[in-house]
Amino acid sequence: MPKRQPISSLVNSLKEKKISVHELFDQFHKVAKENKNNSYNLVLDPDYQKSNIEASQERYSAGTNLPLDGIPLGIKDLFCTKGITTTASSKILSNFIPQYESFVTQQLLNDGAIFIGKNNCDEFAMGSSNETSHFGPVVNPWQNKNNPSEKLVPGGSSGGSAAAVAEGSCVASMGTDTGGSIRQPASLCGLVGLKPTFGSCSRWGIVAFASSLDQAGPITNCVEDAAYILNSISKHDFNDSTSSNYQRDDYIKDIDKKLDHKIKIGIPSDYLKNVTPEITAQIENTKKSLAGHDIEFIDVAFETTDYALSTYYIIAPAEASSNLARYDGIRYGVREEGSNLDDIYLNSRTSGFGDEVTRRILIGTYVLSAGYYDAYYRQAQKVRRLIKDDFQRVFQEVDFILTPTTPNEAFKIGEKLDPIAMYMNDVFTVPTSLAGLPGISLPSGLSSNGLPLGVQIIGNYFEEKKLLQLSNLIEKELSFNE
Amino acid sequence: MSDIDIKRISYLAKLKLPSEKEEFYSQSLEDIIQWVDNLKKIDTSNVKPLHNVTEATVSIRNDNIEKNNTPEDVLKNSPERAQNFFKVPKVVE
Numbered sequence: 047m048p049k050r051q052p053i054s055s056l057v058n059s060l061k062e063k064k065i066s067v068h069e070l071f072d073q074f075h076k077v078a079k080e081n082k083n084n085s086y087n088l089v090l091d092p093d094y095q096k097s098n099i100e101a102s103q104e105r106y107s108a109g110t111n112l113p114l115d116g117i118p119l120g121i122k123d124l125f126c127t128k129g130i131t132t133t134a135s136s137k138i139l140s141n142f143i144p145q146y147e148s149f150v151t152q153q154l155l156n157d158g159a160i161f162i163g164k165n166n167c168d169e170f171a172m173g174s175s176n177e178t179s180h181f182g183p184v185v186n187p188w189q190n191k192n193n194p195s196e197k198l199v200p201g202g203s204s205g206g207s208a209a210a211v212a213e214g215s216c217v218a219s220m221g222t223d224t225g226g227s228i229r230q231p232a233s234l235c236g237l238v239g240l241k242p243t244f245g246s247c248s249r250w251g252i253v254a255f256a257s258s259l260d261q262a263g264p265i266t267n268c269v270e271d272a273a274y275i276l277n278s279i280s281k282h283d284f285n286d287s288t289s290s291n292y293q294r295d296d297y298i299k300d301i302d303k304k305l306d307h308k309i310k311i312g313i314p315s316d317y318l319k320n321v322t323p324e325i326t327a328q329i330e331n332t333k334k335s336l337a338g339h340d341i342e343f344i345d346v347a348f349e350t351t352d353y354a355l356s357t358y359y360i361i362a363p364a365e366a367s368s369n370l371a372r373y374d375g376i377r378y379g380v381r382e383e384g385s386n387l388d389d390i391y392l393n394s395r396t397s398g399f400g401d402e403v404t405r406r407i408l409i410g411t412y413v414l415s416a417g418y419y420d421a422y423y424r425q426a427q428k429v430r431r432l433i434k435d436d437f438q439r440v441f442q443e444v445d446f447i448l449t450p451t452t453p454n455e456a457f458k459i460g461e462k463l464d465p466i467a468m469y470m471n472d473v474f475t476v477p478t479s480l481a482g483l484p485g486i487s488l489p490s491g492l493s494s495n496g497l498p499l500g501v502q503i504i505g506n507y508f509e510e511k512k513l514l515q516l517s518n519l520i521e522k523e524l525s526f527n528e
Numbered sequence: 529m530s531d532i533d534i535k536r537i538s539y540l541a542k543l544k545l546p547s548e549k550e551e552f553y554s555q556s557l558e559d560i561i562q563w564v565d566n567l568k569k570i571d572t573s574n575v576k577p578l579h580n581v582t583e584a585t586v587s588i589r590n591d592n593i594e595k596n597n598t599p600e601d602v603l604k605n606s607p608e609r610a611q612n613f614f615k616v617p618k619v620v621e
Contacts, residue, residue: 145601245582258580284589288580291587356564367541374542376614378605386617392544404543408557411541412532425567427577432570434578465556466563482581507582 050267053117053217053274060106060116067103067116071095071160074118078162078215083185083200085209087123088131089163098160105158114278115158120210120219123164124171125151125262126251130161134253135179136169138379138398148251149286150220150262150279157278162216166206169400170370171227171255174471176205177459178402186235186456187213191496198456198497201231201471207265208235218266218275222252224259225358226451226475229487232265233451233500236489238517239265240272241475243508244482245290248283256365257288259358259479269518272486273297276510295511301518305340309516311503312346312444317474325450325499328490332448332501335523344444350436353429354477359469360413360426361480366403367410373398405465430480437481441506446516449474451487451500478504486517490524532557 051059059065071092078089092099102116126132126144133139147155155161168178176184176199184205186198200209204221208231211219221228223241232239240263247262254260264275277298282291313333318326333343375381375394382393399407413422440447453473462468478485483504490501503520505513534554538545545553599612608615 142605145597145604243582282587284587287587288582289587290582353567353570356567359560359564360567371542375607376616379607381607384617387619390616391542395542396544396546399543404545405553405556405560407541407543408534408537408553409560412537412557412561415537415540421568422561422564424577425570425572426564427579428572428575429567429570431575431578432572434581466559480581 050214052268053114053271056117056217057111057115061111063106067099067106067160068092070116071099071118074162074214074216077213078210083187083209083213084182085166085184085200085206085213085215086120086163087133087135087166087181087206090130090161095160102158102160112156112158114154114274117159117217118162119154119159120162120165120207120216121151122167122204122207122219122221124167124222124253125220126253127151127161127164130164132164132253133180134170135167135181136398136400136403137180138373138394139253140180141380142378144251146251149248149283150252153279153281154220154275159278165204165210165219168203168205169403170253170366171203171222171224172366172402172406173202174226174230174468175199175457175459175462176202176231178202178400180400183459184209185459188236188456188497193495197459199234199459201234201452201456203227203231204265205231208232208237208239211235211237211265211267218264218271220262220275220279221265222260222262223479224255224362225479226472228263228265229451229475229485229500229502230471233487233489234456234498236498237265237267238269238272238489238521239263239487240276241479241485242276242280242510243290243484245288246280246484246508246510248281248286248289250283250285254369256362257369258365259362269488269514269521270298270301273301273514276514280510290508292508297511297514301515303515305519308340308342309446310342310344310444312344312440312447314346314348314351314440314447314449316348316351317449321450321453324493325453328450328499328501329448331491332520332524336520339519346440346444346447348436348440348477350429350433351477354433354480355469355473357426357429357433357480358472358476359409360422361430363406363410364414364423365410367407367414370399370403370407402465433477434481437477437483445506446513447504449502449504451475451502455493455495455497455499474502478502483507484510484513486513488517488520488524532561
């Protein structure tokens with residue numbers, strides 16, 4: 047993959063008039079329009095964005111440019127965008143045109159970003175391979191060098207976002223992460239993917255999957271770009287009652303600053319129990335690359351790792367079954383005919399949801415139903431507290447935790463048919479999500495098939511600034527981009 | 529055959545599974561429920577359920593009326609409407 051220009055250098059080129067906003071948009075739009083990896087559900091053309099492009103250019107001419115002025119971004123098709131079709135990659139929302147803008151995308155617009163289009167994703171963000179989309183699978187732009195004709199998954203659910211950044215059709219893309227949906231595709235596409243602390247970025251206007259877990263975050267070419275986007279989107283919002291009002295940092299300032307004190311990074315042995323040598327090597331390489339710094343690596347062990355996926359696959363479907371109750375074919379979305387009201391509900395929902403979404407609604411309904419609620423849902427919520435406490439115990443010993451992002455490289459489209467085998471993709475990302483902690487995936491090397499692999503750094507609550515500083519250092523030391 | 533009553537669950541979820549798919553979903557549900565069953569081994573008798581990880585940060589706002597949209601906006605996506613109402617089949621006799 048070619049080395050890509052970071053946002054800071056694009057802004058400089060725009061400032062110095064080496065390129066115009068229009069030319070920059072065209073350059074990315076041209077690739078997006080081809081849509082050869084199916085990473086877009088919708089591509090916006092230059093005519094549609096004309097007034098935004100002109101306004102941005104005027105700000106550059108006047109020297110009043112905004113932090114993301116003229117930067118072409120992809121947006122996962124899960125964010126409501128005013129006047130622009132927002133489908134969640136589902137048939138049931140295939141005709142839905144929001145009348146309002148999500149909080150997060152509004153912040154990006156306020157900072158001058160220009161949207162290239164809506165990125166394909168798993169239906170309602172339920173999936174780890176982007177194969178559950180109503181609009182077809184996304185293809186990973188990376189190829190297995192030992193079998194280049196194989197079409198590989200980009201990961202999911204923000205698979206379109208990751209493929210779009212990797213193919214060079216947008217500078218960065220907004221994704222969402224419920225159990226790994228930013229970090230896992232970023233890892234499989236050789237990119238940086240940041241899931242901020244739960245409560246950092248407002249969920250207002252994001253199509254809801256599991257409200258106690260959903261969090262927006264960027265997929266980018268480099269750590270510094272992630273800091274640029276986080277600066278824009280991490281703000282308190284009264285419209286999301288779980289939005290935190292803690293004082294945000296400037297995530298770009300001092301991102302290059304040298305470590306001024308010793309830090310401790312924990313490596314959980316239980317995460318590495320059953321992984322292939324190639325995955326273990328990612329952790330070893332990362333450790334080695336940091337050898338010249340005042341960093342101590344400490345072996346740590348979690349007591350709850352074996353229970354995280356089970357907890358997640360009770361809580362997330364339970365919340366999904368409640369959240370998706372709103373799709374009834376009455377107020378918006380696709381309506382199927384029926385002779386009475388109940389038939390409209392039944393027909394619209396049955397025909398509007400794909401297999402995986404149906405499966406998760408059924409799981410959620412089952413674990414919430416009378417007679418099973420205490421045994422499954424309530425028990426999972428209790429174990430969730432144990433998982434959170436387990437992280438807090440480990441964070442008393444260390445400043446960060448280093449793990450692999452995924453247990454494998456990108457796999458073949460159509461290869462994983464068993465849902466449980468698919469769910470195992472998120473084994474390293476789900477615990478962080480359940481605890482609500484920030485996690486970032488960084489490209490760490492290539493597999494023997496020439497495919498990207500990643501490592502995950504987990505920080506403590508609202509410590510994104512330190513997390514990004516460390517990530518920036520790791521990125522430099524691993525020199526993956528060279 | 530699985531002992532999950534798939535007809536009852538799909539009725540509760542307002543889904544009408546085609547009969548040829550009932551076995552598929554019922555088996556899949558059975559597998560997943562068996563897979564998550566390991567949670568039952570954990571003693572949680574003294575643990576409080578965790579609903580929201582950021583327990584301390586729930587913010588409350590004044591319930592003021594804001595006019596952010598019009599009836600026209602709200603109804604724009606409706607599959608069927610009659611004046612300023614969503615239209616559905618007759619529900620009372």
